Amino acid sequence: MDQSGQRMPQNYMQIQFPSLSENESFARVAVAAFAAQLDPTMEQLTELKTAVSEAVTNAIIHGYESGVGEVRISCAIVDGRIDITVEDEGVGIPDLEQARQPLYTSRPELERSGMGITIMESFVDELQIESRPGQGTRVVMRKQVAKPPVLHA
Amino acid sequence: MDQSGQRMPQNYMQIQFPSLSENESFARVAVAAFAAQLDPTMEQLTELKTAVSEAVTNAIIHGYESGVGEVRISCAIVDGRIDITVEDEGVGIPDLEQARQPLYTSRPELERSGMGITIMESFVDELQIESRPGQGTRVVMRKQVAKPPVLHA
Amino acid sequence: MDVGIESHFIEGAVLVRLQGELDHHVVEQIRNEIDQKLQENRYQALVISFRGTDFMDSSGLGLILGRYRTMMQHQGKMSLCEVSPALRRLFELSGVLKILPVFDSESEALAAVKEG
Amino acid sequence: MDVGIESHFIEGAVLVRLQGELDHHVVEQIRNEIDQKLQENRYQALVISFRGTDFMDSSGLGLILGRYRTMMQHQGKMSLCEVSPALRRLFELSGVLKILPVFDSESEALAAVKEG
Numbered sequence: 001m002d003q004s005g006q007r008m009p010q011n012y013m014q015i016q017f018p019s020l021s022e023n024e025s026f027a028r029v030a031v032a033a034f035a036a037q038l039d040p041t042m043e044q045l046t047e048l049k050t051a052v053s054e055a056v057t058n059a060i061i062h063g064y065e066s067g068v069g070e071v072r073i074s075c076a077i078v079d080g081r082i083d084i085t086v087e088d089e090g091v092g093i094p095d096l097e098q099a100r101q102p103l104y105t106s107r108p109e110l111e112r113s114g115m116g117i118t119i120m121e122s123f124v125d126e127l128q129i130e131s132r133p134g135q136g137t138r139v140v141m142r143k144q145v146a147k148p149p150v151l152h153a
Numbered sequence: 154m155d156q157s158g159q160r161m162p163q164n165y166m167q168i169q170f171p172s173l174s175e176n177e178s179f180a181r182v183a184v185a186a187f188a189a190q191l192d193p194t195m196e197q198l199t200e201l202k203t204a205v206s207e208a209v210t211n212a213i214i215h216g217y218e219s220g221v222g223e224v225r226i227s228c229a230i231v232d233g234r235i236d237i238t239v240e241d242e243g244v245g246i247p248d249l250e251q252a253r254q255p256l257y258t259s260r261p262e263l264e265r266s267g268m269g270i271t272i273m274e275s276f277v278d279e280l281q282i283e284s285r286p287g288q289g290t291r292v293v294m295r296k297q298v299a300k301p302p303v304l305h306a
Numbered sequence: 307m308d309v310g311i312e313s314h315f316i317e318g319a320v321l322v323r324l325q326g327e328l329d330h331h332v333v334e335q336i337r338n339e340i341d342q343k344l345q346e347n348r349y350q351a352l353v354i355s356f357r358g359t360d361f362m363d364s365s366g367l368g369l370i371l372g373r374y375r376t377m378m379q380h381q382g383k384m385s386l387c388e389v390s391p392a393l394r395r396l397f398e399l400s401g402v403l404k405i406l407p408v409f410d411s412e413s414e415a416l417a418a419v420k421e422g
Numbered sequence: 423m424d425v426g427i428e429s430h431f432i433e434g435a436v437l438v439r440l441q442g443e444l445d446h447h448v449v450e451q452i453r454n455e456i457d458q459k460l461q462e463n464r465y466q467a468l469v470i471s472f473r474g475t476d477f478m479d480s481s482g483l484g485l486i487l488g489r490y491r492t493m494m495q496h497q498g499k500m501s502l503c504e505v506s507p508a509l510r511r512l513f514e515l516s517g518v519l520k521i522l523p524v525f526d527s528e529s530e531a532l533a534a535v536k537e538g
């Protein structure tokens with residue numbers, strides 16, 4: 001444990017790439033390849049890939065709208081749990097509560113379904129979204145994949 | 154073209170991770186997933202994965218020996234070619250010419266085959282190794298995967 | 307890359323088989339192709355088969371819901387088939403199962419859009 | 423994960439089937455298991471089958487060459503089989519093909535180590 005009582009990650013990785021739609025598939029495959037060390041079930045792996053795909057697509061379509069910026073993903077593994085952070089420095093979300101409503105989308109003209117955040121929520125154990133209009137958005141997802149080790153007091 | 158007459162990359166990515174052997178598989182799968190946008194043949198993909206696996210394993214085993222440091226990979230795509238850089242801030246290579254000899258290894262006790270650099274050389278079009286003892290090693294690999302576009306004069 | 311779409315005109319219906327990983331990148335590429343076939347078919351009937359779909363996210367849901375809207379506007383019929391458990395879960399979550407019939411086989415899905 | 427090794431004693435030989443992706447991480451994990459089987463077999467004969475090997479890098483070559491050295495020291499016999507074109511290329515590059523016989527099938531590889 002470190003000073004704050006949090007357990008240190010046993011492994012981690014970071015990836016960065018421009019907000020091009022070609023990179024959506026790269027991003028979810030990379031996270032899945034990293035998560036593979038936790039020996040996930042096929043179902044857990046699909047859940048992780050889908051959640052990452054949603055967060056990365058949102059950074060590309062909504063965060064950077066039509067321009068190009070950088071998307072950053074970091075993953076950490078602690079006691080059988082994977083923590084995934086997807087960040088952009090795009091336009092941000094003005095109303096988070098509205099954004100989290102199932103079926104709400106600000107881009108219906110792009111045939112967005114408004115289900116991205118709802119899918120993330122139901123495919124990971126914990127979803128946290130922080131956003132500042134004009135500065136960007138950070139999505140943190142946590143999922144227990146393997147059993148945590150038994151801790152000694 | 155930019156000022157120096159080099160063509161700008163059409164896409165790029167960067168990944169970073171600690172020098173743990175668990176990450177060897179993650180690293181080569183991530184690079185392969187990124188290279189997939191060039192529509193490589195299975196053979197080209199295997200060549201890229203193998204070359205990346207060699208460079209990353211070397212950073213882990215030789216660069217950081219028994220300790221743990223960070224390995225960084227960056228990839229850029231320019232005109233159907235992929236440029237892959239694998240870097241560590243480890244011990245460095247004192248004698249590059251010797252290191253490049255087929256079958257030479259400084260760690261025979263680990264049953265290393267001494268074929269890593271030879272394999273990289275024969276699986277990519279261009280291999281460049283820069284190293285400074287005490288500071289680290291940078292391996293740059295270039296491979297033409299798809300046909301370059303026809304350039305207009 | 308993984309982009310895959312195969313479309314056929316079968317007994318008055320457009321049958322679309324989606325292959326590979328259905329994400330935002332791919333959806334952008336195949337939407338026009340489907341819409342063109344629907345126009346040729348005068349929006350009579352559409353069957354989408356997911357037998358070859360290895361992955362899908364909400365961009366795929368957007369594609370399905372968008373085509374559903376178009377077909378309804380033209381009084382056309384639409385059905386889905388060969389849906390894996392992972393996809394079914396997405397369809398359930400998003401309400402697709404409530405508005406569109408899902409069949410095990412292409413032939414059942416085709417029969418359903420020809421009825422009535 | 424992808425680590426896979428299956429070993430059998432067959433007619434006096436150790437038959438090892440390697441599955442998945444054979445890199446440095448995996449090799450570290452399976453080397454001891456192979457060596458233990460060889461000890462039980464008193465280093466008489468070893469056959470390694472690569473039918474299930476999807477990927478291999480020079481760490482796998484190190485594993486093969488290391489076992490080759492051990493078997494030679496004990497006057498044991500060794501052969502390889504079910505090698506994909508990608509692996510064959512690595513074996514060619516590293517000289518493995520010059521020192522070890524490679525067969526199409528396990529039965530041929532087993533027959534070869536029993537001869538003489």
Ligand SMILES: Nc1ncnc2c1ncn2[C@@H]1O[C@H](COP(=O)(O)OP(=O)(O)O)[C@@H](O)[C@H]1O
Binds near residue numbers: 059063100105115118
């Ligand atoms: N990274 C982001 N940057 C800016 N806005 C975002 C971001 N992610 C989500 N949003 C906002 O939240 C809304 C809902 O997102 P989501 O549920 O994923 O649906 P969809 O992507 O289909 O619109 C989006 O329409 C958008 O307005």
Ligand SMILES: Nc1ncnc2c1ncn2[C@@H]1O[C@H](COP(=O)(O)OP(=O)(O)O)[C@@H](O)[C@H]1O
Binds near residue numbers: 245246252260265269
């Ligand atoms: N990243 C690195 N840092 C330090 N030394 C290295 C690095 N990469 C290669 N070397 C040196 O070059 C030698 C040859 O490398 P290689 O051909 O890959 O064979 P092997 O990994 O089997 O030893 C290594 O044994 C090591 O001494």
